[in-house]
Amino acid sequence: MSSDATSASPSTPVHAAPTLVTTLTTARLVVVPLAARHREVCVAAYAASNALWSSYLASAASGEALEVQFNKRLERSVEGWSKGVVAGTEFVFVAVDRATGAFVGDCNLGGLFRGSVWECNIGWRVAADAQGKGLAFEMVRAVVAWGFGPEPAGPNLHRICAAIMPGNDRSIRLAERLGFAFEGTKRELILIGGTWRDHHLYGLINRAWVAR
DSSP states (O other): OOOOOOOOOTTOOOOOOTTSOOOEEOSSEEEEEOOGGGHHHHHHHHHHHHHHHTTTOHHHHSOOOHHHHHHHHHHHHHHHHHHOSOTTOOEEEEEEETTTOOEEEEEEEESOOOSSSOEEEEEEEEOGGGTTSSHHHHHHHHHHHHHHSOTTTSOOOSEEEEEEOTTOHHHHHHHHHTTOEEEEEEEEEEEETTEEEEEEEEEEEHHHHHHO
16 A cells, blocks of 8 residues: 655646556456546545545545545556656556446555566555445456556566555455465554554565466
8 A cells, every 4th residue: 555645736637658558447347547537436435435444544544635635646646657667656547337437446556666676566445335246356456467467568567565454354355366475464564543553465476477
């Protein structure tokens, strides 16, 4: 889970690096870069889901206005997609229902390292009314596949890492179902709601994903 940045211009469009694939399609979802056009549906979903998310996500527990939360994610999306696959990039995706256009969740690949270490961190969250339907699995699987995808269409990452709070059983099961392996625990890793929280660390390697 990544830290927040400063707020964005709400009208700023997303211009992706020209070679990157930016639309991911699953059986029930369209997964695309977060953009200003998603403001209304995202803010409404934040309002309905923040009470649930606040147990596990620093941004949801921060008490910030929902518009501010959206603007911060939007800024990271605009900046990351415009830079392309370079160190420090964060790619922010939003998933919407193909049939209704309703917000399902969002997923980000952030903290990109390139060089002798070639990995990033993945984080995701799913709207309260979209949980328990397998939609999180569809969304995260699509983003992981994109992250491991060959250049120039994808970043061609070597590793993807996830930090998940103990007790977040749905996210742990999802990660394990995708092939993420438990790699240890970082004590008091993230400040959430005024308390430093331990997080389990999970990792997935490109060749293991390809071999599935």
